Amino acid sequence: MHEAPPTPSPTSPAAPAEPLSHGLKQRHLTMLGLGGVIGAGLFVGSGAGIAVAGPAIVVSYLIAGALAMLVMRMLGEMSAAMPASGSFSVHAERALGRWAGFSVGWLYWFLLVVVLAVEATAAAQIAHGWVPGVEPWAWVLLFMVVFTVANLTAVKNFGEFEFWFASLKVGAIVVFLVLGGLAVFGLLPDTDPVGMTNLTGQGGFLPNGWSGVVSGVLTVVFAFGGLEVVTIAAAETDDPARAVGRAVRSAVVRILFFYVGSMLVIVTVLPWTAQQAGLSPYVKVLDAIGVPSAGQIMNIVVFVALLSALNANLYGSSRMIFSLAERGEAPRGLLKVSRKAGAEGGVPRRAVLASVAFGFVSVVLNLLWPDTVFLYMLNSVGAVLLFVWALIAASQLRLRARLEQEAPDALALRMWWFPYLTWVTLAGLLGVLLLMLTDDAARPQVLWSAGATALVLLVAVGREWRERRARRDPSAFTDR
Numbered sequence: 001m002h003e004a005p006p007t008p009s010p011t012s013p014a015a016p017a018e019p020l021s022h023g024l025k026q027r028h029l030t031m032l033g034l035g036g037v038i039g040a041g042l043f044v045g046s047g048a049g050i051a052v053a054g055p056a057i058v059v060s061y062l063i064a065g066a067l068a069m070l071v072m073r074m075l076g077e078m079s080a081a082m083p084a085s086g087s088f089s090v091h092a093e094r095a096l097g098r099w100a101g102f103s104v105g106w107l108y109w110f111l112l113v114v115v116l117a118v119e120a121t122a123a124a125q126i127a128h129g130w131v132p133g134v135e136p137w138a139w140v141l142l143f144m145v146v147f148t149v150a151n152l153t154a155v156k157n158f159g160e161f162e163f164w165f166a167s168l169k170v171g172a173i174v175v176f177l178v179l180g181g182l183a184v185f186g187l188l189p190d191t192d193p194v195g196m197t198n199l200t201g202q203g204g205f206l207p208n209g210w211s212g213v214v215s216g217v218l219t220v221v222f223a224f225g226g227l228e229v230v231t232i233a234a235a236e237t238d239d240p241a242r243a244v245g246r247a248v249r250s251a252v253v254r255i256l257f258f259y260v261g262s263m264l265v266i267v268t269v270l271p272w273t274a275q276q277a278g279l280s281p282y283v284k285v286l287d288a289i290g291v292p293s294a295g296q297i298m299n300i301v302v303f304v305a306l307l308s309a310l311n312a313n314l315y316g317s318s319r320m321i322f323s324l325a326e327r328g329e330a331p332r333g334l335l336k337v338s339r340k341a342g343a344e345g346g347v348p349r350r351a352v353l354a355s356v357a358f359g360f361v362s363v364v365l366n367l368l369w370p371d372t373v374f375l376y377m378l379n380s381v382g383a384v385l386l387f388v389w390a391l392i393a394a395s396q397l398r399l400r401a402r403l404e405q406e407a408p409d410a411l412a413l414r415m416w417w418f419p420y421l422t423w424v425t426l427a428g429l430l431g432v433l434l435l436m437l438t439d440d441a442a443r444p445q446v447l448w449s450a451g452a453t454a455l456v457l458l459v460a461v462g463r464e465w466r467e468r469r470a471r472r473d474p475s476a477f478t479d480r
Contacts (some may be wrong), residue, residue, distance in 0.1 A: 004461040021346030025237045028159030030168040031252030033230040038169045039305040041223030042320035049199025050275040053208035053216030055267040060216030068224035070425045071389045074396040076248030079231035083240030086323025087231040095398035099460040102329045104391045111381040112317035117362035123306040165308035171303045173258045180265030183289040225385045229316040245413040322351035378453040
């Protein structure tokens, strides 16, 4: 094991030399981009969006997907120019100051390790249904151990896990789109053409008006979270700038197609009133068109999606806290990396274990107090993703102008219509947050997340104040 070298000045547009391995291939990164965001939020959670928006959920997904696509384009621009394991945390530090890098890095780390508990618990419940003799807590322990071991070994193991997980999820979406499309046109056995009946009946395309579309956006926007891990992983490829550019270009449009296409098939094949929150609309459609054992098939897909998200979140959280340690924003003991040659080495094992440790704490809280302690933790990260996206946009505004002056050749991937679309994105994110404040169900998430963010910001500002005072009067902080 050896310690990583310190990161160069955050004002430099050049990427720091990363001590991590370069064991990820382009195919790993591409499938991580495609499959990393396809999870239980789409396969199951989309039912809640359809219930409030009706067929207009297609518009809700277009709006939410457009926001996510714009954020990813900005993040791709910065990551291609300045690849780093800390991704947007490093960019925020370079653009806005240490307080921003510290805040967004720790908030994102906290988000990942808390959500990790939800994913592990949900996957355990599915596995318990298949094998009732094994208690859910034992399944959680098994999943955590397996993915901890995978992340403690060579990074290519993480890449292979995610490649095959993502391949299954993407394959399931493609098959669903093909079967659904055939059902719409009456090309499957025992089916008649559906036409536009379900899009215009039961109250029309906008049964709950534009307020339903807005409610749908609030329901589905968080399903696009997870794309950010692509830019974190890019630092562990042989050619980070080229790899992240290709992954971002291919991922955002295809993911938008998968999401919007799926919703269009669902609300065309079946009346929107047939959907229920908490039940998978995919199962409803597959049952309706006569696919045998549709429920069990989707259970398998959701199970794989949950394990994939667990694996990706463990990876992303370990690299984020490693990057924070690299910049002096987390304990330097987390900088130890494995010492084997080539792609087998360069694994931040202490950072992995630190993330797993807090993940285990979150799982225990979820199992013991799901409706009290863990619910408060979950609410405290409920809107953090939007705060992270807003800081990405703010960072891109500053860094793009700086890069155009200092290193224009580094801009291999450019944000569209800069700076206008960046400002539009910021306005859209602010609008979503304000709308969440008016929604009784979403308001606690915004308030708790704002409280958690304020606490982290307070710590960040306090650290900077202490460091400035120490520079002015070193004796005030010695021998303590």
